[in-house]
Amino acid sequence: MSLATTSTVDMSWARSSSGYHRLVSADPTTTSESLDAAFAAGHADLRAVYDVHGRLVYNLCRRALDADTAKDVTQEVFVSAWKGRTQFDPDKGNLGQWLVGITKRRIIDHLRSEGRHADRRADEDSYIQADVHSEPTVDRLADKMLVATALEQLPERSRAVIHMAYIDDLTHQQIAEQTGLPLGTVKSDIRRGLERLRQQLEVNHA
């Protein structure tokens, strides 16, 4: 391999150039930092955006809608996101969150539409309020899917200990006993995982 030699490599070549820093911090996945910036600049390949975020959008739809409607709404979300991509402002959140915002609106629209068809005599507002998929419920589903997809992106061990700590509700000591890892390692794995999740989700914290 002769593509570079010690004498000619300038290791400062990219980092020092201006304008190549990302515009927003990380997405629900670790692969999409530059994707956000490219999308904002109008250069991203939609397939790349779909590969990164399709799972998030589809699973959110699937939890609120039947299988066929979930597919339709997922398709609508990406089509409208692509057509409206100039409206994406990375200063206001990452691409995953922007897509989730579109998805939530589409889901609510469909549920309202279904509600009207399901019972034309019912008062629309009372139907919406009574529905299990009311707006706050869709918000909560969206948060869960953002966290679930971010969790999938963590390294295996980090994901496992976070699962044990927060979904299985085990203490750090119990996790250490079950995994055979030293207690200090369990704590640092969890902390590192939390840091990465927070970075990916851009959750505001006090």
Next chain:
Amino acid sequence: MPDDSTFDSEFADIEAMLRDLDPDDLELDTPPDDIWHGIADELDLDARVPAGGATVVAAPFGRRRSWMLPLTAAAAIILVIAVGVIAATSSPGTEVASADLAFAPGFDPAGEDAAASAVLIDADGAESIRIDDDALPFDLDEDASLELWLIEADADGNVVDLVSLGDIEADGDRTFPVPAGYDPRVFTVVDISIEPHDGDAAHSGRSILRGALTA
């Protein structure tokens, strides 16, 4: 809640979100393939500009920077040949070019024992890079990822421009779509680098493997 199972208020919000998860929430389905076909149909994405004649849109962050990561003259000659050969043999759904990626002096020492090859796949104009047979240093001693790049080099082997194809995960997919507007016949050099999670999306300059695509 036992004292040792929670962290400072620093993580209170993310911890609350995690505790709200049920095991069912983590059983995520892969979207059916026909969703993407529906999107592509509706947006007419299949009618792509034929590969090789692609209009290279301006790079997201401006082109023609004076970054200098010179390649050797020999490599530059290989690149010129490769561009011609790839352009001549391109056909849909096939492996049109490949590169053996190798460590070189001046690269990050973490790549000394690394190995991988890259294949350029063209499926009806939808191009992707697949990383094969990789032995990569995923167990880094720092909070960092391995990232895949395509680099455009000029006739002298200087870096003209580059684009990230995404992170390579230990157990992740090894196929990376080539972003629209980046022609692998121009961006012929495949590069894998170590990218610390430091909030800087630019190439760290810490390459571990690199190679030029040839047919």
